[in-house]
Amino acid sequence: MAKLNRSFYTRPDVLQVAKDLLGCKIVTKLQGKITTGLIVDTEAYAGINDRASHAYNNKRTPRTEIMYGQGGVAYVYQIYGLHFLLNIITNKPGIPQGVMLRAIQPLEGIDVMLERRGKLRLDYSLTNGPGTLTKALGITKNELGQDVLGNRIWVEPREIVLDDSDIVETTRVGIDYAGDDAYLPYRFYIKDNPWRSKGKGLSV
DNA sequence: ATTGAGATTATT
């Protein structure tokens, strides 16, 4: 199956990339196992002018450096010492923007995902948060900097029809520290899809 | 060298 190409990710409008990723299929081939899921919930982080972004104010640190590289690369970081969150970097080198995956709908390799999550039965909690979907897909900091056009992680094009009326725009989750930018409509999810992230914080 | 908080989750 085809992979989304580099130019999909290097587009200048990170909001458009976040929307266009909805309905696409993310695939990981890790530990010799393939797992896939439909992307149903994303958030855009708009770089140096976005107070919610790790790269706000052009902040360059060892952690954020990857965001300044080329688009189509995985930015994985650990939060609360417990969970790994997956972003795909967008735009061209020097412009640190990216899209975080908040939730997926499991498609293939569900048995593997259940095992990685320590669950016995399939329910929404398998992959309905940014930290749970990475665990199900086997993504850890090992994948930091991986090319999303490589053979470990990639995304395949949307095969379902989605128009704007199928996409809900709302505020991002868990970024109260971002002041007014917490109210920007930079989160997108597929309307009526039950696999979307519940989230806490300021979501409408 | 020290400290404080975090793009969360699961449990009480």
Place this chain on the structure above:
DNA sequence: ATAATCTCAATC
């Protein structure tokens, strides 16, 4: 409501 748990970044 809160514990879990640790890396990173800012400050001293």
